[in-house]
Amino acid sequence: MNQFAELLDRLAFEPSRLGKLRLMSDFFRRTPDPERGYALAALTGALSFQHAKAGLIRGLITYRVDPVLFELSYDFVGDLSETVALLWPAPAENSSMGNDAPLLLSDVVRGLSATGKLDLARNLAGWLDSLDETGRWALLKLITGALRIGVSARLAKTALAELGGKTPNEIEEVWHGLAPPYLDLFAWLEGREARPDSSDPAPFCPAMLAHAIETKDFDELPPSGFSAEWKWDGIRVQAASGLAANGRRVTRLFSRTGEDVSGAFPDLTDCMAALPFENFSLDGELLILRERKVQPFSVLQQRLNRKTTSAKLLADFPAHVRAYDLMRHDGEDLRALPFAERRGRLESFVAHASCERLDLSPLVSFVSWAELAEARKNPAAFGAGADAEAIEGLMLKRRDSIYVPGRPKGLWYKWKRDPFTVDAVLMYAQRGHGKRSSYYSDFTFGVWRDEEEGARLVPVGKAYFGFTDAELRELDRYVRNNTANRFGPVREIIHGESQGLVLEIAFEGLNRSSRHKSGVAMRFPRIARIRWDKPAREADRIENLQALLKETGLGGSPAG
Amino acid sequence: MSSAHFLSLSPAGVYCAAGDFFIDPLRPVARALITHGHSDHARAGHGHVLATRETLAIMAIRLGQGFAGRIQAIDYGDKLRLGSIDVSFHPAGHVIGSAQIRMADGKTIVVASGDYKREADPTCAGFEPITCDVFITEATFGLPVFRHSRTADEIARLLASQQLFPDRAHLVGAYALGKAQRVIALLRGAGYDRPIYLHGAMEKLCAFYERQGVELGDLLPVAANDRAKLAGEIVICPPGALQDLWSRKFPDPVAAFASGWMRVRARARQRGVELPLVISDHADWDGLTQTIVETRCEKVLVTHGEADALVHWARGRGLAAEPLHLLGYGDEEADSVPAESEA
Ligand SMILES: [Zn+2]
Numbered sequence: 001m002n003q004f005a006e007l008l009d010r011l012a013f014e015p016s017r018l019g020k021l022r023l024m025s026d027f028f029r030r031t032p033d034p035e036r037g038y039a040l041a042a043l044t045g046a047l048s049f050q051h052a053k054a055g056l057i058r059g060l061i062t063y064r065v066d067p068v069l070f071e072l073s074y075d076f077v078g079d080l081s082e083t084v085a086l087l088w089p090a091p092a093e094n095s096s097m098g099n100d101a102p103l104l105l106s107d108v109v110r111g112l113s114a115t116g117k118l119d120l121a122r123n124l125a126g127w128l129d130s131l132d133e134t135g136r137w138a139l140l141k142l143i144t145g146a147l148r149i150g151v152s153a154r155l156a157k158t159a160l161a162e163l164g165g166k167t168p169n170e171i172e173e174v175w176h177g178l179a180p181p182y183l184d185l186f187a188w189l190e191g192r193e194a195r196p197d198s199s200d201p202a203p204f205c206p207a208m209l210a211h212a213i214e215t216k217d218f219d220e221l222p223p224s225g226f227s228a229e230w231k232w233d234g235i236r237v238q239a240a241s242g243l244a245a246n247g248r249r250v251t252r253l254f255s256r257t258g259e260d261v262s263g264a265f266p267d268l269t270d271c272m273a274a275l276p277f278e279n280f281s282l283d284g285e286l287l288i289l290r291e292r293k294v295q296p297f298s299v300l301q302q303r304l305n306r307k308t309t310s311a312k313l314l315a316d317f318p319a320h321v322r323a324y325d326l327m328r329h330d331g332e333d334l335r336a337l338p339f340a341e342r343r344g345r346l347e348s349f350v351a352h353a354s355c356e357r358l359d360l361s362p363l364v365s366f367v368s369w370a371e372l373a374e375a376r377k378n379p380a381a382f383g384a385g386a387d388a389e390a391i392e393g394l395m396l397k398r399r400d401s402i403y404v405p406g407r408p409k410g411l412w413y414k415w416k417r418d419p420f421t422v423d424a425v426l427m428y429a430q431r432g433h434g435k436r437s438s439y440y441s442d443f444t445f446g447v448w449r450d451e452e453e454g455a456r457l458v459p460v461g462k463a464y465f466g467f468t469d470a471e472l473r474e475l476d477r478y479v480r481n482n483t484a485n486r487f488g489p490v491r492e493i494i495h496g497e498s499q500g501l502v503l504e505i506a507f508e509g510l511n512r513s514s515r516h517k518s519g520v521a522m523r524f525p526r527i528a529r530i531r532w533d534k535p536a537r538e539a540d541r542i543e544n545l546q547a548l549l550k551e552t553g554l555g556g557s558p559a560g
Numbered sequence: 561m562s563s564a565h566f567l568s569l570s571p572a573g574v575y576c577a578a579g580d581f582f583i584d585p586l587r588p589v590a591r592a593l594i595t596h597g598h599s600d601h602a603r604a605g606h607g608h609v610l611a612t613r614e615t616l617a618i619m620a621i622r623l624g625q626g627f628a629g630r631i632q633a634i635d636y637g638d639k640l641r642l643g644s645i646d647v648s649f650h651p652a653g654h655v656i657g658s659a660q661i662r663m664a665d666g667k668t669i670v671v672a673s674g675d676y677k678r679e680a681d682p683t684c685a686g687f688e689p690i691t692c693d694v695f696i697t698e699a700t701f702g703l704p705v706f707r708h709s710r711t712a713d714e715i716a717r718l719l720a721s722q723q724l725f726p727d728r729a730h731l732v733g734a735y736a737l738g739k740a741q742r743v744i745a746l747l748r749g750a751g752y753d754r755p756i757y758l759h760g761a762m763e764k765l766c767a768f769y770e771r772q773g774v775e776l777g778d779l780l781p782v783a784a785n786d787r788a789k790l791a792g793e794i795v796i797c798p799p800g801a802l803q804d805l806w807s808r809k810f811p812d813p814v815a816a817f818a819s820g821w822m823r824v825r826a827r828a829r830q831r832g833v834e835l836p837l838v839i840s841d842h843a844d845w846d847g848l849t850q851t852i853v854e855t856r857c858e859k860v861l862v863t864h865g866e867a868d869a870l871v872h873w874a875r876g877r878g879l880a881a882e883p884l885h886l887l888g889y890g891d892e893e894a895d896s897v898p899a900e901s902e903a
């Protein structure tokens with residue numbers, strides 16, 4: 001457990017991708033089986049056990065530390081595992097702990113899969129007693145299922161590939177047939193055994209991703225060489241299906257990174273399993289459709305936030321796939337074909353499927369970049385109709401592009417629509433979580449509204465990103481030095497006609513909202529600029545936002 | 561501040577009418593008692609400044625000779641009468657010359673701690689607990705997650721990293737007053753006798769410490785050397801320089817930062833620190849609570865920092881306790897201002 005904790009600790013502080021790869025491949029090289037296999041499983045999210053709930057951990061710590069001191073500490077540190085790791089009282093020096101064999105990651109993994117809820121609390125307390133701060137932090141991160149250390153499953157597999165002189169895609173190809181602690185995989189990588197057999201009937205094809213286009217790119221790209229389609233605001237998924245050796249049909253739904261998400265979308269997975277094709281891999285966007293209309297991301301989010309998939313949830317939030325691409329069909333690998341040809345295959349696939357949960361991502365026709373720019377500004381008028389509010393821009397795909405895993409240069413581009421902006425005044429601040437924890441980084445901002453006693457600021461949203469690290473420290477200091485009132489963890493910041501800090505807020509759209517006092521709710525607001533120079537009285541007014549609602553209709557399409 | 565009746569709060573900071581003086585005032589006043597030389601406590605432009613000899617010297621180095629109308633040096637333990645108040649200065653263990661200020665009017669004894677720590681520090685006199693009725697304390701690290709009593713381990717981690725990566729320069733971010741000299745002295749104490757390289761912002765204060773008899777060993781200015789050739793060396797620089805262009809000329813630099821804030825991961829990651837070193841010149845949670853107990857005070861006033869937890873703890877022990885929420889202090893460690901400006 002100590003070596004694993006040390007690895008996580010160093011990964012968490014290592015900024016560079018190369019450095020992370022080196023740390024991981026070093027670890028895999030010098031750590032024996034099965035410890036390294038369980039570590040790999042932890043890094044790739046392949047361990048399955050009942051995650052410990054935050055409540056259980058809070059219970060353990062408030063039994064040992066004054067609850068008020070715990071809450072204040074948690075508010076400052078912003079991360080439950082880290083707070084508890086720092087606060088956990090060290091067991092008395094002369095306790096028996098020192099004599100025991102050190103705790104192994106495999107002990108923890110086995111313990112977790114064997115214990116019931118009641119035992120978990122007792123086991124966990126014992127484990128925490130036997131570890132140092134770093135060990136406690138790593139253990140708590142692991143068992144709460146929140147190992148966010150800036151390492152994707154893909155990166156871990158890349159490190160593994162380096163170990164055996166393989167490519168990450170070779171690992172990817174055998175991956176789904178394997179299970180922790182991956183003894184056969186390491187044996188293959190170290191040349192001791194043959195490649196593990198993994199004739200996975202429904203494999204994941206590593207996804208092809210796009211670069212953001214820059215204005216200067218247009219001069220060099222011929223419009224006739226490209227196809228355009230809408231960029232839908234859902235979740236990029238891959239549906240894969242095939243026949244196992246026993247003749248049984250296997251169908252899976254993967255996220256963009258290869259995570260199996262079938263369990264969260266049984267409705268969609270069942271539909272894919274019922275398609276009249278035995279063998280395919282399909283790339284698309286998962287969306288919620290109601291009466292054939294695509295719902296905005298906020299609706300999809302309501303389904304994602306549920307822990308269990310009840311019949312009611314499935315009925316209220318029916319999941320669909322809007323197809324982008326076809327990589328595999330009837331035993332044929334289509335990835336080496338040009339996009340235009342794959343598109344033809346995809347069109348006939350979708351037509352043949354005639355499934356109400358599967359449709360085609362329509363192409364946007366255009367002859368010049370200027371015409372496409374018009375479409376980007378107003379998708380509703382360019383064929384998207386009522387679905388316009390679920391569109392976050394355009395995708396440009398070279399018609400001759402083969403399907404390349406990863407983010408190859410020069411083939412696919414995304415052209416997001418411009419955000420709206422508003423100048424608002426900082427009103428309240430709270431400490432944040434994750435990378436921003438321990439700093440004041442969650443900001444509530446408002447715009448002016450005329451009331452009987454004169455103009456007042458009314459809150460219109462909250463933002464907690466968009467700023468640089470240096471700006472975060474400046475904002476944190478500003479908050480600490482300009483606090484008017486404290487309400488528990490919330491600080492009211494001095495604001496008024498003659499005092500206050502103006503923030504330029506960028507956002508993707510506006511919805512009417514009865515829950516907010518202002519009557520509007522912003523989508524995806526973030527701080528675009530800090531206007532140290534702008535007096536608070538010159539910030540925007542609520543009428544500016546209301547006009548935007550009228551102009552664009554509910555939900556809003558881009559103003560350009 | 562009712563029961564510390566001879567003190568009151570004003571926009572310039574803590575004021576004593578009976579003695580007509582301010583403590584560490586934030587804006588120019590007629591008479592100022594200064595606890596120590598950090599720039600959030602020691603500001604220019606006061607009429608009359610009373611402080612320890614070392615603090616006055618540091619203020620002259622940083623603010624220029626004419627930083628006050630008149631200066632008056634006080635040694636630790638000397639008694640002085642200002643108006644109807646007896647005043648004396650006592651070691652605070654924070655940085656060289658740092659002092660707690662004891663004030664008494666014949667009925668009540670009040671001690672203002674300034675910034676302080678309880679851990680041993682080879683570069684300054686150790687903290688002495690003073691019995692009092694009212695203790696005015698800082699609480700920069702006033703949460704039980706802050707425990708930084710394992711400074712020796714942190715120095716060992718720095719030296720281990722330096723051995724592990726002999727091809728990389730180790731840049732240690734440290735505040736120019738106090739922290740830089742303490743890190744150097746701790747390295748010397750751990751047996752590290754190679755030259756240590758100094759960013760320009762460190763040179764004057766290191767020279768001052770040496771003149772006060774603090775031995776720092778062989779120190780070389782970075783400016784006189786080719787940065788690209790400092791692989792395997794330890795370089796002390798202001799925290800703000802870690803992300804500067806300046807740092808990129810070193811061979812594959814390891815960014816280390818010596819600060820109590822390094823206890824919290826987000827603080828280290830946020831600054832791009834790869835080697836966080838938990839070394840603080842402020843009292844940690846145990847230091848704060850131990851000190852309150854040792855002063856045998858009946859009332860605790862918390863000037864700045866994480867006041868809420870400390871106030872809660874003190875009230876739980878039956879003491880009267882209030883947060884003062886003074887603004888303008890605490891940035892000597894928490895700030896992001898690069899290079900010269902502060903410590
Ligand atoms: Zn200080």
Ligand SMILES: [Zn+2]
Pocket residue numbers: 598600601675889890891892
């Ligand atoms: Zn201070």
